[in-house]
Amino acid sequence: MPTITARDGTALHYEEAGSGTPILFVHEFGGDWRSWEPQMRYFTRRYRCITYSARGYPPSDVPTDPERYSQAIAVDDMVDVLDGLGIDRAHIVGLSMGGFATLHFGLRHPDRARSLVVAGAGYGAEKAYEDYFRGVSMEVARQFEELGAPVFAKVYAQAASRIVFQVKDPRGWEAFARELGEHSSIGSALTMRGVQARRPSIYDLEAELRTMTAPTLVVVGDEDDHCLQPGIFMKKTIPASGLLVLPKTGHTLNIEEPALFNQFVSDFLATVEQDKWPPRDPRSLPGEIMKTS
Template identity: 45%
Template structure:
């Protein structure tokens, strides 16, 4: 795979297909392979770019652990290496957090963004940071199995396990491949220090980037953040996938692909516009004066 040059690390990426570019940004418990159901479909019409974040082999670990700003900026370095000036950015979980920050920092490079499963920990940031640091310590001392054990018992992961045994086993196999040091660095120096998404309300309210917010209806930690994003981002839409947990692109790849495809088409046709201010009224029935 080619490598993108970024300050402090080289990042492995892959580009497939031609057309309007889409950059897919993976979650913490996976790498670029998790986007295979999307690349197989969208590469028929688009240039699909996937990459592994720092510490996810064969991408390099930074000598100095990276924070969320550095990891978000890496999206631009991958785009540069792929010869792409502007793209749709599709992120899941951690990848959605990076996509959001890249869009806020570089709106001129983003045609639109899909923020899926974004916001875990935002509603109890102290507990989230404490738990994340504990998992990072366990991964450093026990290896990647400590992370696998954490994911297996997660309330928003059992949905994939119940729906798709083969998909679940493949997910666990890929998760078991991850470098424990890279994963622990990410948890300790990015996730355990990143601000909750609510801290960026003013910036999100001011963005004009067309945005699709996607969440599974059983991804409980991400539902309040999804509603917040819908209320805050003027040019946004909210898609809730029923009977679905966190790995929405793997659990329901057909539905997810259709939602993303419809979003991209609407943006390209100029039909993904700001919310009509009349829809912001707090009541649906007006009191009529006599």
């Protein structure tokens, strides 16, 4: 299996297909490199597509040192994947945990991002739920350790924001749950503690987000309750951003509604490639309702 060695020696499994402008896909906590198969099969028609498993997700290495998991390290791994493939700039597409990493990539490495797709990002960002999120993250980590991924995946896969996926596409949801159960128990626990539970709230990044220049598409499902308000916040804060809300859709956006996701992301990328995704015109003041003078 092809691997790239991160700067700390961690081997990261990746796959790539297609040719053209590169797209790097960054998976969610409940997914892995396989989660992007509907996008790999679609976007390779026009782009060079790369998907990889984050550290802690086999066949990538599973470090056992907790300090080798963090939001900053996750972004470093993204850079190392691009460097290992000789890619200077790429479109970055991330879901949930990968969406957070994509956002931080845009802040730390604006020269490496052609554009950003930040999908399903918001868990733990809302200030009213910040303490709850950190506490429940620790409980999820404990359950992965004590019960193991094959057992606890059956519980985790039925989170509220994934029920709509289970109802509308039972076969797709079953494939997601099965792959989740194949994850490393210790890798999942350490990722939850080191990355999810310790990352800063999106709201704490407001000043930096207001200066971020990368064209950005924010995508949320309307039944992914804890991503809706953070999504609106990002739209109002990131200068060159657009907000897409998919109806009757939960957290697992790209595999729950692959046709819609691919269509809108494809249009976004094409618009960016034509330099037609500018920052919001300052004349469109959000505080103005009607023009009177």
